[in-house]
Amino acid sequence: MKKIFQLFVSVxxxxxxxxxxxxxxxxxxNYIVYAGAAGKWYDGSGVADKxxxxxxxxxxxxRCVNCPTADEAIGVAVGQYGDKLIxxxxxxxxxxxxxxxxxxxxxTPDGETMSQFFGVRxxxxxxxxxxxxxxxxxxxxxxxxxxxxxxxxxxxxxxxATVAVAVDSAVINNNSVDITVNIEFLQPxxxxxxxxxxxxxxxxxxxxxxxxxxxxxNYVHNHVLRDVITDVWGADIDCTGAAGxxxxxxxxxxxxxSEWNLRRCHIVAFVSVKNSKQILNVADCHVR
Amino acid sequence: xxxxxxxLGVALMLCGIIPSAAQGILGxxxxxxxxFDGQISHRDTIIGADDVPxxxxxxxxxxxxxxNGDFSAGLRYEGYLGPMLGFRPDYEGQGIANYFVSYRTxxxxxxxxxxxxxxxxxxxxxxxxxxxxxxxxALRGINIMYRPFNGVILKGVxxxxxxxxxxxxxxxxxxxxxxVNSLVESWKDAKTQLTLGASFVSxxxxxxEIISSGIDGYKLNLPQNVGATAVRMDLSSGGFGxxxxxxxxxxxxxxxxxxxxxxGDVLWMSASYSKKGMSANIQAKRVDNMGxxxxxxxxxKEMLFINYxxxxxxxxxxxxxxxxxxxxxxxxxxxxxxxxxxxxKKETLLGGxxxxxxxxxxxxxxxxxxxxxxxxxxNGYTSDFFSTGxxxxxxxxxEIAKKLSSKLKLAATYGYVVFNPIIEGHEGDLxxxxxxxxxxxxxxxxxxxxxxEAEWMGSDSxxxxxxxxxxxGDWIMGLVEYNLTSxxxxxxxxxxxxxxxxxxxxxxxxGYTKGATRLQLGYGKQREGIICIGGVCRNVPASNGLTFSLxxxx
Numbered sequence: 001m002k003k004i005f006q007l008f009v010s011v012x013x014x015x016x017x018x019x020x021x022x023x024x025x026x027x028x029x030n031y032i033v034y035a036g037a038a039g040k041w042y043d044g045s046g047v048a049d050k051x052x053x054x055x056x057x058x059x060x061x062x063r064c065v066n067c068p069t070a071d072e073a074i075g076v077a078v079g080q081y082g083d084k085l086i087x088x089x090x091x092x093x094x095x096x097x098x099x100x101x102x103x104x105x106x107x108t109p110d111g112e113t114m115s116q117f118f119g120v121r122x123x124x125x126x127x128x129x130x131x132x133x134x135x136x137x138x139x140x141x142x143x144x145x146x147x148x149x150x151x152x153x154x155x156x157x158x159x160x161a162t163v164a165v166a167v168d169s170a171v172i173n174n175n176s177v178d179i180t181v182n183i184e185f186l187q188p189x190x191x192x193x194x195x196x197x198x199x200x201x202x203x204x205x206x207x208x209x210x211x212x213x214x215x216x217x218n219y220v221h222n223h224v225l226r227d228v229i230t231d232v233w234g235a236d237i238d239c240t241g242a243a244g245x246x247x248x249x250x251x252x253x254x255x256x257x258s259e260w261n262l263r264r265c266h267i268v269a270f271v272s273v274k275n276s277k278q279i280l281n282v283a284d285c286h287v288r
Numbered sequence: 289x290x291x292x293x294x295x296l297g298v299a300l301m302l303c304g305i306i307p308s309a310a311q312g313i314l315g316x317x318x319x320x321x322x323x324f325d326g327q328i329s330h331r332d333t334i335i336g337a338d339d340v341p342x343x344x345x346x347x348x349x350x351x352x353x354x355x356n357g358d359f360s361a362g363l364r365y366e367g368y369l370g371p372m373l374g375f376r377p378d379y380e381g382q383g384i385a386n387y388f389v390s391y392r393t394x395x396x397x398x399x400x401x402x403x404x405x406x407x408x409x410x411x412x413x414x415x416x417x418x419x420x421x422x423x424x425x426a427l428r429g430i431n432i433m434y435r436p437f438n439g440v441i442l443k444g445v446x447x448x449x450x451x452x453x454x455x456x457x458x459x460x461x462x463x464x465x466x467x468v469n470s471l472v473e474s475w476k477d478a479k480t481q482l483t484l485g486a487s488f489v490s491x492x493x494x495x496x497e498i499i500s501s502g503i504d505g506y507k508l509n510l511p512q513n514v515g516a517t518a519v520r521m522d523l524s525s526g527g528f529g530x531x532x533x534x535x536x537x538x539x540x541x542x543x544x545x546x547x548x549x550x551x552g553d554v555l556w557m558s559a560s561y562s563k564k565g566m567s568a569n570i571q572a573k574r575v576d577n578m579g580x581x582x583x584x585x586x587x588x589k590e591m592l593f594i595n596y597x598x599x600x601x602x603x604x605x606x607x608x609x610x611x612x613x614x615x616x617x618x619x620x621x622x623x624x625x626x627x628x629x630x631x632x633k634k635e636t637l638l639g640g641x642x643x644x645x646x647x648x649x650x651x652x653x654x655x656x657x658x659x660x661x662x663x664x665x666x667n668g669y670t671s672d673f674f675s676t677g678x679x680x681x682x683x684x685x686x687e688i689a690k691k692l693s694s695k696l697k698l699a700a701t702y703g704y705v706v707f708n709p710i711i712e713g714h715e716g717d718l719x720x721x722x723x724x725x726x727x728x729x730x731x732x733x734x735x736x737x738x739x740x741e742a743e744w745m746g747s748d749s750x751x752x753x754x755x756x757x758x759x760x761g762d763w764i765m766g767l768v769e770y771n772l773t774s775x776x777x778x779x780x781x782x783x784x785x786x787x788x789x790x791x792x793x794x795x796x797x798x799g800y801t802k803g804a805t806r807l808q809l810g811y812g813k814q815r816e817g818i819i820c821i822g823g824v825c826r827n828v829p830a831s832n833g834l835t836f837s838l839x840x841x842x
Contacts, residue, residue: 023490023511023513023514023515023538023539024511024512024513024514024538024539025511025538025539026509026510026511026539026549028549028667030509031508031509031549031665031666032507032508032509032665033507033508033509
């Protein structure tokens with residue numbers, strides 16, 4: 001019995017050492033990746049999933065007592081639409097985003113820029129949301145995402161996609177992330193287009209004020225915007241916009257903060273009209 | 289070059305110790321050997337031998353080993369000034385190619401520096417050297433062996449592989465072996481003994497930019513850590529033996545498999561039975577994409593292998609039977625081998641006065657039956673485990689050895705070989721060869737003996753200048769070898785393609801041995817071909833000239 005115990009201990013020590021050097025596994029979708037210059041567009045191979053998707057950008061804050069209700073409603077919608085709806089939680093620099101106690105601040109400069117541009121800061125009403133940055137004749141189609149999310153999303157999804165988008169991989173390569181984005185024009189587009197990449201993180205436990213005024217120290221924040229990888233209004237897409245055109249680009253991104261847990265992050269990629277900011281289509285993928 | 293200078297420093301340091309140690313000042317003792325092989329070859333347009341600009345080619349090596357109790361240290365000087373024909377030109381140069389220090393007790397051993405190691409049958413790791421093949425994939429690093437108690441051996445290695453005059457790659461491995469009987473007191477002396485083992489080996493290499501086929505601007509997303517795992521067993525009971533090993537390798541796109549992502553595996557099994565005067569063995573093997581090398585882009589097909597799959601065909605010794613040696617196809621093969629030896633006893637009908645030995649061996653090796661999925665950047669192919677592909681190689685040899693009288697011994701061999709040139713990378717028809725060998729040794733007296741060897745090979749292959757395979761055609765060969773005491777020998781041989789072939793290869797050799805020193809001189813022609821040892825092969829270019837070899841040990 002003593003021998004068997006010694007054997008197990010010895011084997012355990014050996015195996016433990018090698019647990020750190022096990023082999024890599026590449027998923028079949030990622031056997032081939034982009035090799036060109038970062039940010040440069042090349043002819044691509046197309047996008048397999050050509051469906052239209054929607055993105056809901058929710059402006060929120062840890063001191064916004066109605067925001068947990070919006071989180072719940074958005075969670076229900078994401079569950080309902082599946083991968084057709086992508087959510088982003090944006091913390092600007094309003095008073096609603098000041099940390100409660102000794103907790104990290106989730107605000108980002110890019111979030112503040114967007115909040116000001118879309119009039120969220122001026123309106124001062126949180127939570128507020130945009131779906132695909134849609135506008136009405138009177139301005140941005142901001143709404144309170146505690147209800148009525150479906151009608152905004154359905155408006156987007158009822159259209160045929162003009163551009164298909166895919167984030168084919170987001171692979172951690174040493175200390176940076178390689179992100180490959182494919183786009184395919186399904187209909188001709190004459191506008192100048194931009195590609196925006198966002199890093200969002202799930203499962204952040206940060207104190208949140210609730211509707212009854214109490215603070216929940218174990219509140220889990222999802223879809224939190226950490227960084228806009230491209231310029232906040234996106235990077236130019238080098239394309240003609242002709243139907244059938246396929247383009248691909250690789251972006252190499254080095255996260256600005258070591259506190260962000262890349263294993264819990266997504267990359268969100270969307271194509272928007274450069275002048276109107278209207279989002280034509282969007283995709284996301286996990287960082288691995 | 290700097291590395292070689294630093295190695296030279298180590299050498300000088302050890303050399304400083306060794307003379308003192310040899311005189312007993314530090315205790316311990318020094319052993320070593322020296323080998324000097326030289327070659328002079330001239331242009332010969334008939335056999336395809338080129339002129340050698342350096343005129344004299346030489347491979348030199350000296351091993352020096354110092355041992356003192358449980359401690360040992362050694363180094364090896366190698367010089368390739370220029371490398372002999374058939375050796376890679378990258379060997380050109382000289383220096384200390386191998387050095388190590390080692391401490392070894394019964395239950396613990398550690399080696400730092402260069403070392404050779406093998407896990408099981410080598411399917412996950414075999415760091416070894418074969419000087420005749422020009423292969424030395426020693427690891428430079430640390431090798432630890434620990435025996436926690438009797439019957440259990442654990443090993444761990446980490447190091448870089450030797451690559452000519454450099455070290456490269458990164459290999460890590462562990463291996464454990466347990467004699468199950470030793471775990472239970474009452475099983476220790478059981479007739480049936482079982483040993484189990486397992487190993488895991490991982491390599492690391494940086495990303496290479498391997499461009500994908502098809503679309504501009506794309507490259508392969510390559511795994512940087514590739515692992516191989518193996519489990520094995522060895523069961524014996526009386527005269528019966530059963531051994532098996534299975535190894536699996538993770539995704540490893542490389543030059544050998546044209547950068548596909550299919551995972552690899554190999555299964556090897558051997559069953560044997562032996563008793564006095566008789567033995568039988570059958571082996572089976574299936575290899576699927578199991579080439580495992582330190583560098584995925586390595587250009588030389590025999591270099592930087594981390595693993596090894598056992599050969600499953602006999603390594604023939606007679607010239608015509610070994611003219612088409614089989615090289616293990618690490619990308620995929622299936623094979624069966626049967627081997628049977630029987631000794632007819634003295635004073636029986638077939639045994640006669642002195643007994644008769646019969647040795648029958650046959651092997652059959654095919655490719656895998658695969659269905660292509662795609663090229664590089666895909667999983668490559670699918671393959672049914674039990675289904676076979678094209679025939680690669682088959683052979684049958686029957687050898688009967690009989691002592692005719694107190695002074696005459698005859699060995700007669702019939703062999704049949706079928707060979708697919710695709711395994712050497714050439715398209716073409718199968719070669720079917722029949723070989724007959726007669727090998728007669730006449731022991732004239734206590735100090736003198738003479739050996740006659742006659743061989744004939746009939747083949748359906750014909751020499752074609754566009755393919756230029758100089759092995760084709762029908763051949764005859766004669767050899768006479770005279771041994772005077774155990775010191776001198778003289779050998780004269782000639783191989784001649786008398787039909788559908790090309791070439792007349794004569795050789796004269798003289799050898800002298802005294803104590804631990806041996807000198808051999810040879811003059812003649814060497815046919816271009818391939819030599820294989822254990823299924824690992826290298827090309828041998830044609831040569832015409834003088835070869836000499838001096839070896840000694842101390």
